[in-house]
Amino acid sequence: MNQAEVLLIGGRAGVGKTTVGWQVSARLRVAMIPHCVIEGDFMGQAHPAPEGDPSRKKIAERNLTAVWSNYAELGYRRLIYTNTVSVLTDSEGMFQRAMGAGVRIVRVLLTASDATAHERLTCRELGSELEHELKSSARKARMLNEQAPADTVRVATDGRSVVEIASDVVGATGWLTGAGGSAHRWSASGPDEDGGEM
Structure with missing residues (x-):
């Protein structure tokens, strides 16, 4: 397998993107x-934002390009990337530039009700950011619901275990069914010398 593939896991704050990403990895x-994981945040x-880059998009892309380059050099072709707005179409160019124009992009939007997000954020945010995070989470949930592309797979998280959620997310990639036997010839240093593909 030579084509790079990226699983984008997006969703409002408190929806469980990072937790689900690690469960998918498991x-x-x-x-x-074989795969790698990048926490997009x-x-x-x-801080402060680099000069001329107030949204920090340019530095994020530079860092993604550098990190992916290291993984790709070692033979990795699949990436799990978690970030709130990663599923939106304006992020697509960043992944094409960082991973190659032919990158296969799988978008998964995790969803949660306001009540669920509030409960999770209240447990997570122990400092001064809780109120800001709650307002931002609700605003971004509306934006993601309206602007996520038609090919985005939506996965509800309310009242579900992380194992169940991750199962749906992995299913959207086709990586488990398309792995074949060659995946078992992978070692920590890359494909075996017998030419096994990823």
């Missing part, structure tokens, strides 16, 4: 499917 590890975490 499922793929059990199946011996970390790609632009700089």
Whole structure:
């Protein structure tokens, strides 16, 4: 497999993107499917914002390009990327530039009710950011619902275990069914010398 593929996991704050991303990774590890994980929020975490880049999009893309380049050099072709708005079409160009024009993009939007998001954020945010996060989460939930492309797979998280949610997310990729036997010839250093593909 030579084509790069990226699973974009988006959704409002408090929906469980990071937790689901790691559970997806756990499922793929059990199946011996090579992949890597990037928490998109970390790609632009700089204060103050770089000059001329108030939204931090440019630095996020530079960092994604650099990190993916390292993974790709080692033979990885599948990426799990979590970030609130990653599923929107204006992010597509960033992944094409960072991972190659032929990258296959799978968009999954995790959804949660206001009550569920409030409960999760209240448990998570122990500092001064809770009120801001609650308002921002509700605003972005509306925006994502309206602007997510038609090919986005929506996965509800209310009242469901992370294992159930991750199962739906992995199903959207086709990675488990399309892995074949070659995935089991993968080692930590890359494909075996017998030419096994990812």
